[in-house]
Amino acid sequence: MPEMARAQDAPLTADQTRNTAQAIAELKDRFGERCATSAALREQHGHTTTWLKNQPPDAVVFAESTEEVAETVRLCAARKVPVIPFGTGSSLEGHVNAPFGGVSLDLSRMNSVLEVHAEDLDCRVEAGVTRKQLNSHLRDTGLFFPIDPGADASLGGMAATRASGTNAVRYGTMKDAVLALTVVTADGRIIRTGGRAKKSSAGYDLTRLFVGSEGTLGVITELTLRLHGQPEAISGGVCPFPDVNSACKAVISTIQMGIPVARIELLDALQVRACNTYSKLDLAETPTLFLEFHGSEAGVREQSEMFSQIAEEFGGGPFNWATVAEERTKLWTARHDAYWAGKTLKPEAQIMVTDVCVPISRLAECVSETVEDIAREGFLAPIVGHVGDGNFHVQILVDLDKPEEIRRTEAFVERLALRAIEMDGTCTGEHGVGQGKRKYLRREHGDALEVMGAIKQALDPGNIMNPGKILPQS
Template sequence: MPELATASDGAQVLEKNGAIGAAIEKLTGLFKDRCSTSMALREQHGHTTTWLKNQPPDAVVFAETTEEVAEAVKICAAHKVPVIAFGTGSSLEGHVNAPFGGVSIDLSRMNNILEVNAQDLDCRVEAGVTRKQLNSFIRDTGLFFPIDPGADASIGGMAATRASGTNAVRYGTMKDAVLGLTVVTADGRIIKTGGRAKKSSAGYDLTRLFVGSEGTLGIITELTLRLNGQPEAISGGVCPFPDVASACNAVITTIQMGLPVARIELLDEVQVRGCNIYSKLDLPETPTLFLEFHGSEAGVQEQSETFSAIAEEFGGGPFKWATAAEDRTKLWAARHDAYWAGKSLKPEASIMVTDVCVPISRLADCVAATAEDIRNEGFLAPIVGHVGDGNFHVQILVNLDDPEEKQRTEDFVGRLALRAIAMGGTCTGEHGVGQGKQKYMAKEHGEALDVMRAVKQVLDPHNLMNPGKILPQS
């Protein structure tokens, strides 16, 4: 990025004198009080739920339409000023930090649900709509949107990071749910990708290029989404196991048998203890699977019984059903609050959160090796994961003011990432790369990383769209 230079304190500053000031002046003229340089607001838009340093932008613009996003991007492009899209700020790998300064474009006011086509099982929403808002809006149609990361994230941010969640094992991830996009490109053009047709053979699949691009290729402003019918019956519950390996082996068998489980989540004994404290549960403090089955009344009963037999084979059980809606809601609320439950185990500590994903056949090996690594390091680090698709998370409670402890934690995260890659997996199953996982991209992708750089160069030749993310410096 030729317009940027490194200051002596390690911060990044604009080399071109007055560029950011001139851009902010024009943005203020266009957006009035919706363009702010307040330090508190800037720090809020640099903040992420992560251990990475807060790197605030120089200004924050609150856009309300796709056309306003395009105008803001054009102004920034004319002055070679970086642009960072902001949804709800719930990312975990520094995605919304501004390491080179620039302008944060906040999309939270773009929260309109534009159309719902119940007969076609699809809808069109603005990027600032959150998953809970969407599901509340469509509840009476008999449909639901199944992608559910723990936070009430914005739909645009979920697409940008290719989010997943507890339902992924049955309903897929954001790459499966997004049919089409409206995107503002680096030069301020407004383009549309995909559409409402369930499949197409017409041209390159630009939709999936932008899904998971973390704002580095363009800013997603509208999305056309695939919806699902609400199941006739839902059953679920919890099943304890003697150790994480047994729980993982039960998951592997469940998936390999083709049992259509909707959700299957692992909580190790440390995470269960945190959930008992934070969410007022009374579960045995042992590795536990949370499960949910969707289908007909007879179907979910048969699935539950089949899983009970699988669990017994691996020393698990008893499987306790939670058929009442309020009981299931309490369980899944506890699962979604796992981050805060983990923190409750050591409130004075910071949390370094990481995730990996491996082929389902290697899940038990990877989780068991990771648990042993945690014990050897003496960490307090709950394990929790969407293990039905081989994805799990580790939350290391760490004193970031202790350089030695911080370094040991970073080394552990590195070993975990490389372990997953060596098993045919990935350094991140759903959190995304951001700043935190860049160092593993070459190991995971090899020569393909140069192809990614080439795509970035064509679509964003001045490296203005969320620079410093995904692609490590070559």
């Protein structure tokens, strides 16, 4: 199995084992059946969509309020027992593994939409609310929440990993969407990091400190989120290209010309083939861009025509676009199902998914070098990405029964991460660090890693909040 998973598989001391047992006994007294210790449930809370080794917690607590989260954290803090926040388990870098044991704090039952202020374009939700649930709740208000990672992730988990998705090129990521948080800190205090005002100069920006902290500084229990009005008109469609490089250059030109594209996604030929099979599409099996434009009727028509001209300059087209909602929904459902579509290419294999992000001007170069690397290795590895902001994913299909194949895959992932960093990019644009990408942070952040460590030490001196994630020494 991957090196990082092995390195974090540490036995507990006798004191740690005793403290954990005592904490679980107290949690069972307090929560009854909502403190579970069955092997199947613990394994489910270790990981789902990752190839990292499953490291289950010692117990799972299903909290139903911020106060119950605080109570659980205080009890665990008193005995120095790790706490691992859990939303839906859709993360890809081992975020919910428990390498040092402890308690998985499942927030899925905290799933109420608490307030919607349509006139102010914001809402307040509990952390267990999922993105689809929120948009279903907002359907009759004329508003929507635009951040859309492929999975129906919980909004608390999305904030914790600084998630984004297909709409990020126009609407930003979770760091742009979150106005305020309610957080339970490592000592069990309940704090509020901001308010509903659209801006503030009052004090440190604690909201953005916790957004992206992956549960290592505290447990997010409530979020105040920006909303957006449903656009008057939406058009979208697909545009084939002769090769990946041409498609990427068309993306770069589109962004640099300031065309306000809402979504612009790349699928290489192999990913298109997988989506055709899984989602019953009939696209030409060639590198393809999926696009969507939001605005007025005249605006989306003009934007679509401008993109068509750009695509033609780079050998792409025709750009087939439509305003029929059912047609667009079918395309974007296929895009969001790219992970599961990829598995159809080699059903017996495990998918190792990784992502990087580079400045838009380096996108074509980074993707082209990655395509060449995949070809040299002979991998079955489709590419798909939110290329409008320089972010793309590679899904390598790996036979876990072949150690040499695992070794080559790990080496490829490392080359990709370092390639992106050397291009002034990042080892992860949206998956997060978790366990899988900790070893690249020194190269990316240098001495700033010590500042992160100092923040962690100040807010979590007992190192109980999701230990073994982000920081190499945690």
